[in-house]
Amino acid sequence: SYYCTWALGQQYSSLGSQPILCGSIPGLVPKQLRFCRNYIEIMPSVAEGVKLGIQECQHQFRGRRWNCTTIKDNLAIFGPVLDKAVHVKVSFKQRMSTRESAFVHAVASAGVAFAVTRSCAEGTSTMCGCDSHHKGPPGEGWKWGGCSEDAEFGVLVSREFADARENRPDARSAMNRHNNEAGRTTILDHMHLRCKCHGLSGSCEVKTCWWAQPDFRMLGDYLKDKYDSASEMVVEKHRESRGWVETLRAKYAFFKHPTERDLVYYEGSPNFCEPNPETGSFGTRDRACNVSSHGIEGCDLLCCGRGHNTRTEKRKEKCHCIFHWCCYVSCQECVRVYDVHTCK
Numbered sequence: 001s002y003y004c005t006w007a008l009g010q011q012y013s014s015l016g017s018q019p020i021l022c023g024s025i026p027g028l029v030p031k032q033l034r035f036c037r038n039y040i041e042i043m044p045s046v047a048e049g050v051k052l053g054i055q056e057c058q059h060q061f062r063g064r065r066w067n068c069t070t071i072k073d074n075l076a077i078f079g080p081v082l083d084k085a086v087h088v089k090v091s092f093k094q095r096m097s098t099r100e101s102a103f104v105h106a107v108a109s110a111g112v113a114f115a116v117t118r119s120c121a122e123g124t125s126t127m128c129g130c131d132s133h134h135k136g137p138p139g140e141g142w143k144w145g146g147c148s149e150d151a152e153f154g155v156l157v158s159r160e161f162a163d164a165r166e167n168r169p170d171a172r173s174a175m176n177r178h179n180n181e182a183g184r185t186t187i188l189d190h191m192h193l194r195c196k197c198h199g200l201s202g203s204c205e206v207k208t209c210w211w212a213q214p215d216f217r218m219l220g221d222y223l224k225d226k227y228d229s230a231s232e233m234v235v236e237k238h239r240e241s242r243g244w245v246e247t248l249r250a251k252y253a254f255f256k257h258p259t260e261r262d263l264v265y266y267e268g269s270p271n272f273c274e275p276n277p278e279t280g281s282f283g284t285r286d287r288a289c290n291v292s293s294h295g296i297e298g299c300d301l302l303c304c305g306r307g308h309n310t311r312t313e314k315r316k317e318k319c320h321c322i323f324h325w326c327c328y329v330s331c332q333e334c335v336r337v338y339d340v341h342t343c344k
Contacts, residue, residue: 031164039157041127045119046112046161053111056220057104060227063297065272065284065304066100096279097175097267103227105176106183106263107220109162113184114216117154121147128153134211142195145208151191155184171235171246171266178248178264185261186222190214223263231258233266273304284343291341303343313340 022028022036022043036043057068120128131150162180166173194212199205233248248264250257258264270276275283289299289308299308319334 029165032161035161035164039127041125042116042119042157045116045125046157048119049112049115049158050108051111052115052216053104053108056107056111056216059217060103060107060220060224063290063295063302065296065302066269066281067287068104069282097172097265098269099227099230099263099265100269102175102179102230102263102265103223105179106186106223106226108183109158109180110183110186110219110223111216112162113151113154113158113187114213114219115154116157117149117151117187117213120153121149131211142207142209144210146194146196146210148211149191149213151187151213155188158184169240169242169245171233171248174246174248175233175264175266178260182226182261182263183223186219187213189261190219190222226261226263230263230265231255233258233264235266271304273306287343289341289343291339299341299343306344308341308343310339310341313338 022033022040025036028036054068061067116128119125121130123129128150130147131152134144134148159180163177166176166180191211191213193209195207195209197204197207232251234251236247236249237244238247239245248266251266270279270281272279272281273284275281275285284302284304285306287302289302290297291299291308291310294300296302314335314337317334317336318331321329321331323329
């Protein structure tokens with residue numbers, strides 16, 4: 001798990017440009033501590049990547065019973081959802097192995113790789129830069145230029161730092177490693193050419209192209225689909241020279257065996273309807289719901305059959321906007337009344 005990244009994110013956001021003190025970050029295993037000290041220059045990007053993963057998780061699950069509220073900037077992104085953190089009063093049961101845990105590991109691991117790769121391409125670190133491999137023969141009508149993003153380096157950083165804690169011979173470590181890698185692989189699979197046109201009046205006679213990462217929202221959408229189709233596994237034990245080792249096997253043999261790009265889990269999820277400190281569920285009371293929807297974000301499902309309350313809310317909005325030549329827009333301010341529905 002990534003317990004330490006909570007402290008890293010907190011320290012970096014509170015200190016701004018001040019240096020990160022690796023020794024003051026609680027929860028680092030020795031390998032992570034060495035990594036932090038050896039590569040201190042890119043640790044802010046690691047923290048930024050975790051934050052990016054948190055935000056994407058909250059976006060993807062905004063209409064679900066579990067909406068990622070147990071994962072905030074001041075929580076251990078690679079901790080409380082996965083391993084109980086001493087700094088958190090309400091967190092997931094220790095070592096939960098659910099679909100939600102699988103998604104969090106994947107999206108956070110992808111976030112770290114993404115942020116480090118972007119930081120290198122922007123030139124904010126002296127220890128990495130552009131991808132020099134993409135300087136071969138150009139295609140028809142375009143040539144190599146700009147800064148190709150070195151996603152392989154970002155993936156390496158994420159793997160070295162994130163997987164450092166997952167060295168136990170148990171099923172949970174095997175699950176975490178698999179889902180971490182699935183998240184990182186998503187970036188490599190979706191690298192693409194991005195081009196800029198050149199020529200008179202934007203005629204695009206010649207294009208300059210470089211290798212670029214996809215938009216992170218697209219990666220989040222992809223991983224959300226993987227969450228919906230995640231493979232349930234069972235734990236098997238066998239003895240090796242180092243002792244008992246736990247591995248994972250697909251629960252249903254007649255289904256396609258999960259690939260390295262699929263998410264895996266081996267514990268069922270709670271229904272998240274009621275608050276439960278043991279599972280990290282805050283329940284759905286007072287959550288806004290969509291009264292006209294029959295989906296999971298609708299009041300019937302989101303409120304778990306308890307019903308909903310309705311209140312009116314006044315909001316100030318811009319209205320009656322007019323474009324003036326040239327060139328500005330003037331608007332009036334209107335007060336509109338909305339019905340707001342929340343779960344009982």
